[in-house]
Amino acid sequence: MLGLMQDWPLLIHRIIDHAARQHGTREVVSRSVEGPIHRTTYAEVQKRSLKVAQRLARDGIQHGDRVATLAWNTWRHLEAWYGICGTGAIYHTVNPRLFPDQIAWIINHAEDRILLLDLTFVPLVEALAERLPTIERYVILTDAAHMPATKLKNAVAYEDWLAQADGDFRWAELDERTAAGLCYTSGTTGNPKGVLYSHRSNVLHSMALANPDAFNLSSRTAILPVVPLFHANSWSLAFSAPMMGAKLVMPGAKLDGASIYELLETEHCTATAGVPTVWLSLLQYVQNEKKTFSSLEYLLVGGSAAPRALIAAFEAMGINVVHAWGMTEMSPVGSLGAIKESVKDLAPDAILDLKAKQGFAPFGVEMKITNDANEDLPWDGKTFGRLKVAGCSVTSSYFRVDEKVLDDKGFFDTGDVATIDANGYMQITDRAKDVIKSGGEWISSIELENLAVGHPDVAEAAVIGVAHPKWDERPLLVIVPKPGTHPTRESLIAYMTGKIAKWWMPDDVQFVSEIPHTATGKINKLRLRDEFADYKLPEV
Ligand code: ADP
Numbered sequence: 459m460l461g462l463m464q465d466w467p468l469l470i471h472r473i474i475d476h477a478a479r480q481h482g483t484r485e486v487v488s489r490s491v492e493g494p495i496h497r498t499t500y501a502e503v504q505k506r507s508l509k510v511a512q513r514l515a516r517d518g519i520q521h522g523d524r525v526a527t528l529a530w531n532t533w534r535h536l537e538a539w540y541g542i543c544g545t546g547a548i549y550h551t552v553n554p555r556l557f558p559d560q561i562a563w564i565i566n567h568a569e570d571r572i573l574l575l576d577l578t579f580v581p582l583v584e585a586l587a588e589r590l591p592t593i594e595r596y597v598i599l600t601d602a603a604h605m606p607a608t609k610l611k612n613a614v615a616y617e618d619w620l621a622q623a624d625g626d627f628r629w630a631e632l633d634e635r636t637a638a639g640l641c642y643t644s645g646t647t648g649n650p651k652g653v654l655y656s657h658r659s660n661v662l663h664s665m666a667l668a669n670p671d672a673f674n675l676s677s678r679t680a681i682l683p684v685v686p687l688f689h690a691n692s693w694s695l696a697f698s699a700p701m702m703g704a705k706l707v708m709p710g711a712k713l714d715g716a717s718i719y720e721l722l723e724t725e726h727c728t729a730t731a732g733v734p735t736v737w738l739s740l741l742q743y744v745q746n747e748k749k750t751f752s753s754l755e756y757l758l759v760g761g762s763a764a765p766r767a768l769i770a771a772f773e774a775m776g777i778n779v780v781h782a783w784g785m786t787e788m789s790p791v792g793s794l795g796a797i798k799e800s801v802k803d804l805a806p807d808a809i810l811d812l813k814a815k816q817g818f819a820p821f822g823v824e825m826k827i828t829n830d831a832n833e834d835l836p837w838d839g840k841t842f843g844r845l846k847v848a849g850c851s852v853t854s855s856y857f858r859v860d861e862k863v864l865d866d867k868g869f870f871d872t873g874d875v876a877t878i879d880a881n882g883y884m885q886i887t888d889r890a891k892d893v894i895k896s897g898g899e900w901i902s903s904i905e906l907e908n909l910a911v912g913h914p915d916v917a918e919a920a921v922i923g924v925a926h927p928k929w930d931e932r933p934l935l936v937i938v939p940k941p942g943t944h945p946t947r948e949s950l951i952a953y954m955t956g957k958i959a960k961w962w963m964p965d966d967v968q969f970v971s972e973i974p975h976t977a978t979g980k981i982n983k984l985r986l987r988d989e990f991a992d993y994k995l996p997e998v
Pocket of ligand 1: 762763
């Protein structure tokens with residue numbers, strides 16, 4: 459027997475309609491790409507996204523078509539997302555930090571028909587345009603006064619394009635499983651792969667993340683997502699913030715410590731979200747300039763492992779740091795490290811250890827660790843295994859790739875290696891391809907990196923495995939010193955001694971001025987291994 463409740467499809471435009479009705483005067487504040495701070499409200503964003511939808515329909519965009527965006531976090535990008543998926547089309551966020559060849563490859567793979575782009579990216583796109591045959595029109599996210607002279611096909615200033623619509627438009631009527639968004643993973647090996655979100659998966663994911671043990675959003679929150687809309691759905695914030703009526707503060711193109719600090723303060727932000735490198739630069743800024751935070755209560759960190767020392771530094775300023783883990787394939791959040799009742803009375807040091815773990819799964823995500831035979835491993839906080847997930851916002855396959863990605867129990871292999879403890883807290887010990895295999899045992903590169911960045915002279919640390927005749931592989935620690943300091947191999951080894959098992963100790967330490975990063979801000983181990991391809995361990 460079926461229930462007798464209404465069938466109310468979970469559609470993304472319902473979020474912005476709700477925000478306009480219930481939180482219509484709540485602000486969306488952006489640092490515009492043109493420079494000045496721009497202020498609008500959810501009521502205005504909703505009106506303008508209806509115009510975007512109407513205007514796209516007039517340009518011939520139909521259900522299932524892909525419309526790309528190459529843009530920073532601003533109000534225009536936000537209303538474009540709602541407008542695009544409100545017509546039944548698909549927003550495709552292109553990551554400008556990818557190599558130009560990869561950008562061309564994914565736009566062609568997606569067969570995007572329109573590209574909306576920020577002023578910043580006009581030169582990049584002009585250089586690529588010849589290789590983008592599917593794009594029929596370029597919409598530059600600016601007004602007539604700032605519109606550059608460009609030969610891009612059918613180029614128009616967004617504000618002029620939008621002014622040709624009156625907003626008298628009805629959102630498309632769609633099945634909630636309709637595709638809404640497309641985001642490619644950076645594909646450190648092979649071609650990027652497209653993850654195709656549905657209206658339903660995005661709405662459910664956002665509802666789960668709004669909760670107190672997740673992003674803790676309410677109509678009193680003011681949140682600054684440093685995490686870009688082009689990086690895995692900006693961790694849901696373009697949906698979960700309006701859903702709850704939280705004020706959104708969009709940082710535009712300026713993501714340095716000083717600019718982020720300024721916006722956090724002037725807009726009285728209570729929460730913010732971003733990757734560890736962003737928080738390292740903010741921390742350096744506040745420490746050097748002797749600044750304090752007057753309103754910030756909640757800081758989300760994820761995308762790569764947050765070092766314990768980073769968490770401790772913000773916690774010491776009275777800010778609750780929550781460490782999250784996820785991936786593009788999971789919409790993207792898979793776990794968050796709120797403090798459960800069962801652990802709340804631990805000593806402060808043990809709480810910090812726990813916060814350095816990646817947390818527990820929210821409702822909607824099932825998680826397990828398995829061995830190579832796909833048998834479940836115990837949740838004892840010690841046994842490492844392949845981390846596998848299932849859930850309502852987890853991918854079931856990639857866009858236009860004919861390849862099975864789920865195991866026979868319907869679980870997706872994240873490519874990460876992790877432990878899970880008796881309280882359900884998961885800890886990533888490595889990516890399966892980065893783990894160091896020494897004498898048949900595994901050494902976690904992440905754990906060594908997190909430890910090394912606690913050394914006072916270390917700005918960044920990376921660990922890679924290098925070939926060893928007896929042990930197969932041994933860890934090499936690569937260090938970027940803090941400006942003006944000269945740490946030594948001996949001081950690092952001394953600092954790490956006693957904090958890890960003896961056989962985990964790196965065999966050598968090398969100092970470099972820079973460690974390579976991927977387009978999503980992670981340490982690029984592949985390139986780092988290339989850079990050290992000719993390196994030999996001292997004793998070898
Ligand atoms: P990419 O396109 O770079 O793969 P994703 O954001 O999808 O981008 O990357 C997901 C991966 O990032 C995860 O599988 C995991 O290895 C890593 N990751 C994300 N968050 C964390 C975290 N908090 N700690 C450790 N690793 C993380």
